[in-house]
Amino acid sequence: MAKIANKQVICEVLMEAARTDRDVVALCSDSRGSASFTPFADELPEQFVETGIAEQNLVSISAGLAKCGKKPYAASPACFLSTRSYEQCKIDVAYSDTNVKLIGISGGVSYGALGMSHHSAQDIAAMSAVPNMRVYLPSDRLQTELLTKALLEDEKPAYIRVGRNAVEDVYEEGKVPFEMDKATFVTQGSDVAVIACGEMVKPAADAAARLREEGIGVTVVDMYCIKPLDRAAIIKAASGAKAVVTVEEHAPYGGLGSMVSQVVGSECPKRIVNLSLPDAPVITGTSKEVFRHYGLDAEGIVKTIKGIL
Incomplete structure (x- = not known):
């Protein structure tokens, strides 16, 4: 933690x-x-x-x-x-x-x-x-x-x-593959590519770990650089997967999901599902409670990926 x-x-x-x-x-x-x-x-x-x-x-x-x-x-x-x-x-x-x-x-x-x-x-x-x-x-x-x-x-x-509270580490100290304006591949898999940003990267990585145990390979991309968007990373991830899922703590319009959909649609058409907050005032609760309610936690991401496959 x-x-x-x-x-x-x-x-x-x-x-x-x-x-x-x-x-x-x-x-x-x-x-x-x-x-x-x-x-x-x-x-x-x-x-x-x-x-x-x-x-x-x-x-x-x-x-x-x-x-x-x-x-x-x-x-x-x-x-x-x-x-x-x-x-x-x-x-x-x-x-x-x-x-x-x-x-x-x-x-x-x-x-x-x-x-x-x-x-x-x-x-x-x-x-x-x-x-x-x-x-x-x-x-x-x-x-x-x-x-x-x-x-x-x-x-x-x-x-x-940045968020308000401490979040679990995605990377190990001294082993952060950081390059300015270049997305990071957290995990590699051939079934589904999950592209996430901010606090959504950790639950995406956790979901990938759970699915790996069931024989489902998931690529998780940490798109910390929303703009400039790393188009090459999106194309690479999408090209090697059957479908693409985006995860963001944001409204469904104009955010990461919209940007990734534009790239995937024009460069390597695949089925794409955007997980986000709704186009409505969200429920009252802590961040974790809100994420759970809208399927933005590891369990929700696992359920979405299984539904796609």
């Missing part, structure tokens, strides 16, 4: 970089606790900006700092960052090509009982639709660490969505 949440890993990596690079700046919208950025604010107060509950200002200030040579990392609940400040993300960050990394915390249904107002089930589609904006959903703390370090090395806009 993971010791810490992905968002905490981001803070730790940024703090390490900020101690020697004063241009690294963290910003929050009254969310330093939720973002696990309190240690950053306490240790490096001169490199931390608190905007209060003003997400639009958060993004615009970050863009201004970037134009002054700073390297801003703006953390805010994904539900607000991807909607309330969408115009600022589009114009001040992406269109203006500023070196701003937008960190959407508590993504998907992480906020549980707070309901639709606090769920971000549209952010993959929204952010991916903006030219010049990259979109990443790391699957565990180990991949998050490598992604954050890689993002420190470039000067391009990006949106990174």
Whole structure:
């Protein structure tokens, strides 16, 4: 089981970089606790900006700092960052090509009982639709660490969505096959290809392990890089399978499922099934309860794959 949440890993990596690079700046919208950025604010107060509950200002200030040579990392609940400040993300960050990394915390249904107002089930589609904006959903703390370090090395806009709680490790420490903007093949099989992102990669891997015991081979692809999408990985996975399944903590429109379907349909037509949240306000419950209800856990993925075969 993971010791810490992905968002905490981001803070730790940024703090390490900020101690020697004063241009690294963290910003929050009254969310330093939720973002696990309190240690950053306490240790490096001169490199931390608190905007209060003003997400639009958060993004615009970050863009201004970037134009002054700073390297801003703006953390805010994904539900607000991807909607309330969408115009600022589009114009001040992406269109203006500023070196701003937008960190959407508590993504998907992480906020549980707070309901639709606090769920971000549209952010993959929204952010991916903006030219010049990259979109990443790391699957565990180990991949998050490598992604954050890689993002420190470039000067391009990006949106990174992470959940609220710690998730189980997908990879082993020291053995994370990470390459920037290239999907990772977690397992290999010849029956069904499962392409997942974010917190859905672990249940997909668990489902593959269960099915392997029954003689069913499943390829699991960790598509942490939603944009730029690794088309080659999709084609490779789909070409060697009888069917394709996508799994995402997102609405059924415009997300990973839609993107993968476009590639599969045009390059290697196969039956494809998209597992996602519904096009409706989700039920009230914890993340695990919501996933179980909509078949987004290992058991649900196993059931879907067996149904296909």
